[in-house]
Amino acid sequence: MRYKSEAFGRFKEYRLEVENQTNCKIKALRSNRGGEQLSGEFIDYLKENGILSQWTPPGTPQPNGVAERRNRTFLDMVRSMMSFTKLPPSFWGYAHETAAKLLNMAPSKSVSQTPYEIWHGKPASYKYLRVWGSPEARTRVLMKSYGISGSSVAYLVLYVDDILLIGNDVKMLGDIKTWLSTQFSVKDMGEASYILGIKIYRDRSRRMLGLTQSSYIEKVLKRFMMEHSK
Structure with a gap:
């Protein structure tokens, strides 16, 4: 957000996305009494949707210590990732997403489950994690470059x-x-029906041979833990 006045609109967008993607309801909103969450419009919205408002006591910043340290750790991760890869500022948002995902997947001594496991009901898979900023491998095959003609x-x-x-x-x-x-x-x-998990389809009337990647897409979604996305 560029301005705190955008908080109400962004919260409504976040709520709709979360409840649609996960079928889970937001039951409470905890805040440090920031003015952006204390507007009459915001409070009325929470009441209308049965969302509890949980505010820290006035003049007691101590309860915010954990959240502040968490935010500082998060921003330090983003800055380190951007500095290490020398990527342009346009990748800042992607670094944010990656850092948040890693923090939600990281185990902790204080709790038995990671945030990811609590949210999705199963442990996170670390098998497909890659170094942030790794170069993408691209391949382009041209028939003529291999001397194929005719x-x-x-x-x-x-x-x-x-x-x-x-x-x-x-x-x-x-x-x-x-x-x-x-x-x-x-x-x-x-005749082959599948190759490397990708289904092959034919339309001889139109002289077409193609690939349908529905099953492959499902595997990719599971690989990146996005199989429940809509």
């Missing part, structure tokens, strides 16, 4: 002990399968 084309895709053979010339594909069978034992499984 009207007949075939692709032989290998994965461990599986072979996927694709081409636009039926006779050539048959010749390739015949030659492969002379080199080692192979079994023709017919």
